[in-house]
Amino acid sequence: MTYQILDAPALQSGGASSQRADVLRRRRAGVAFALRRYGLLAGFLALWQIGAMLGWINPTVFPPLDRIIAATWTGLAGGALLDDIAISLQRSGLAYAAAVGLAIPLGLFMGQIRAVEQALDPILQFFRQTSALALYPVFILLLGLGEASKVFVIFWATLFPILLATIGGVKEVDRKLIEMATSFGAPRGTIFRRVVLPASLPSIFVGLRLSATTALLLLIAAEMIGANKGLGFQVMNAQYNFQIPQMFAAILLLALLGLTANAALVWLQRRLCRWADLAR
Amino acid sequence: MDGIGTIGRGEVTVRDLSKSFTLNGRRLDVLRNLHLDVRGGEALAIVGPSGCGKTTLLRVLAGLERPDSGQVRIDGQSMEGVGTDRSVIFQEARLLPWLTVLRNVAFGLEVRGVTRAEADRRARHCIRLVGLAEFEAAYPRQLSGGMAQRVGIARALAVRPRILLLDEPLGALDAMTKLTMQEELARIWREEKVTMILVTHDLEEAIYLADRVLVLPKDRGDVPQLIEIDLPHPRDRSAPPFVALRRRLMAGFGLH
Ligand SMILES: Nc1ncnc2c1ncn2[C@@H]1O[C@H](COP(=O)(O)OP(=O)(O)OP(=O)(O)O)[C@@H](O)[C@H]1O
Numbered sequence: 271m272t273y274q275i276l277d278a279p280a281l282q283s284g285g286a287s288s289q290r291a292d293v294l295r296r297r298r299a300g301v302a303f304a305l306r307r308y309g310l311l312a313g314f315l316a317l318w319q320i321g322a323m324l325g326w327i328n329p330t331v332f333p334p335l336d337r338i339i340a341a342t343w344t345g346l347a348g349g350a351l352l353d354d355i356a357i358s359l360q361r362s363g364l365a366y367a368a369a370v371g372l373a374i375p376l377g378l379f380m381g382q383i384r385a386v387e388q389a390l391d392p393i394l395q396f397f398r399q400t401s402a403l404a405l406y407p408v409f410i411l412l413l414g415l416g417e418a419s420k421v422f423v424i425f426w427a428t429l430f431p432i433l434l435a436t437i438g439g440v441k442e443v444d445r446k447l448i449e450m451a452t453s454f455g456a457p458r459g460t461i462f463r464r465v466v467l468p469a470s471l472p473s474i475f476v477g478l479r480l481s482a483t484t485a486l487l488l489l490i491a492a493e494m495i496g497a498n499k500g501l502g503f504q505v506m507n508a509q510y511n512f513q514i515p516q517m518f519a520a521i522l523l524l525a526l527l528g529l530t531a532n533a534a535l536v537w538l539q540r541r542l543c544r545w546a547d548l549a550r
Numbered sequence: 551m552d553g554i555g556t557i558g559r560g561e562v563t564v565r566d567l568s569k570s571f572t573l574n575g576r577r578l579d580v581l582r583n584l585h586l587d588v589r590g591g592e593a594l595a596i597v598g599p600s601g602c603g604k605t606t607l608l609r610v611l612a613g614l615e616r617p618d619s620g621q622v623r624i625d626g627q628s629m630e631g632v633g634t635d636r637s638v639i640f641q642e643a644r645l646l647p648w649l650t651v652l653r654n655v656a657f658g659l660e661v662r663g664v665t666r667a668e669a670d671r672r673a674r675h676c677i678r679l680v681g682l683a684e685f686e687a688a689y690p691r692q693l694s695g696g697m698a699q700r701v702g703i704a705r706a707l708a709v710r711p712r713i714l715l716l717d718e719p720l721g722a723l724d725a726m727t728k729l730t731m732q733e734e735l736a737r738i739w740r741e742e743k744v745t746m747i748l749v750t751h752d753l754e755e756a757i758y759l760a761d762r763v764l765v766l767p768k769d770r771g772d773v774p775q776l777i778e779i780d781l782p783h784p785r786d787r788s789a790p791p792f793v794a795l796r797r798r799l800m801a802g803f804g805l806h
């Protein structure tokens with residue numbers, strides 16, 4: 271019965287005043303969280319703005335933020351940058367989609383069949399270690415300086431992270447779970463669909479996110495050579511013409527593109543692999 | 551679907567069963583010319599020192615391992631690989647972490663092509679049987695070890711096997727949970743009227759649950775022993791006959 275006495279104060283604290291205090295406390299916790307997470311970033315941006323205005327840093331190289339934002343707005347509203355975004359998205363999206371479409375099925379297949387995996391692994395490791403940027407001149411020789419070589423170099427660079435992550439995911443599926451499914455008489459196809467595929471999904475997502483970052487990286491590199499459109503081209507072009515705010519506008523848009531792509535993948539991962547987060 | 555009980559009673563006949571493994575290039579005879587008759591609806595416990603081949607025998611019976619020679623018959627029919635008449639409860643629960651308790655229990659039914667509605671209905675029944683009705687929607691990571699193991703038991707029961715094969719199912723549980731689970735297993739066995747073949751390293755558990763205990767010898771030359779446990783169900787661990795039997799068996803193992 272001592273338990274009830276111990277519990278009594280907690281039971282009484284259900285009044286309206288404590289509810290208000292609760293809301294307040296939660297709001298304060300929210301502010302504290304936002305500060306912890308974004309405080310440093312806000313401080314950095316504020317320092318940039320003030321530093322550029324007061325001349326602590328060279329404003330011709332680092333223009334104040336408001337001019338960068340104004341340049342971004344002008345570019346977007348005037349439609350000039352929209353074309354660049356569209357073409358950049360098209361290049362990286364096409365390459366990424368092709369890489370995903372090839373790497374996931376191939377990886378699922380290779381991960382399941384040991385002989386295939388063993389035979390292909392050395393080649394894969396070799397290709398993976400060969401920087402896609404180093405191969406870009408080769409692709410240009412083969413495919414010309416047009417769209418094909420640009421898309422292909424991004425495709426090449428994004429293919430391997432997804433492929434290797436998928437193979438790794440499939441290979442690491444718990445044999446005991448597969449055996450459990452076997453003991454219920456599940457045929458191979460069912461085991462693949464209901465055990466192997468879901469179990470390797472978190473690993474596949476690691477590859478997908480890694481490749482999304484790589485895709486943007488390669489996009490910029492590819493657009494700096496022999497392009498006349500695209501965000502990467504705009505960075506170079508603005509720099510040549512000494513339009514520094516415009517250059518930063520293009521850089522800002524690239525960063526936002528990367529953030530958006532990552533956020534979309536994180537969202538998808540949360541939806542599909544909620545179970546993997548439960549332990550964390 | 552309730553006719554399963556009348557198709558066969560879950561009799562297992564093992565004749566001349568041999569199984570060996572190659573370990574570091576050397577041949578290791580694990581099971582040699584084993585004979586065994588398990589009656590339908592019986593509870594048989596298998597005990598023996600570590601490495602004597604308990605798991606191997608169970609895996610052969612489950613169809614997960616091929617014997618080198620010999621025969622296993624179930625209700626008179628020669629056994630070929632895994633079958634719908636048996637289900638296995640492993641030492642670890644082996645739940646699929648991305649499925650809820652309900653979907654895990656329904657898993658065995660679904661892979662056998664039972665419709666979802668029917669699978670859910672039977673799964674719910676078995677979840678109630680192991681006392682987890684409130685946890686239907688929980689994920690395996692949110693369960694304790696004992697609860698997870700009970701989900702594994704429910705999943706095995708859901709497919710209505712004639713024969714339940716258990717490999718140290720309670721081995722990883724703490725002493726208290728273990729006692730409760732032993733009682734639950736005894737109850738489930740009585741209610742479901744299945745044949746139960748249980749590997750354990752716990753002699754008391756064997757005496758508590760089984761009609762007969764098969765003792766596999768350490769030395770592979772020796773013959774396995776079968777011990778009749780002639781005590782009424784449900785059993786009382788502190789009753790003098792139970793205690794006497796336990797003492798006798800332990801002495802046989804060189805303990806005490
Ligand atoms: N897949 C395998 N390959 C090679 N040897 C094996 C294999 N499985 C089992 N063995 C060997 O067979 C013997 C019996 O193993 P088993 O797992 O059946 O023992 P056990 O009686 O279940 O022991 P424990 O009580 O420790 O679980 C062991 O010596 C083991 O090394």
Ligand SMILES: [Mg+2]
Nearest residue numbers: 604605606717
């Ligand atoms: Mg074992």
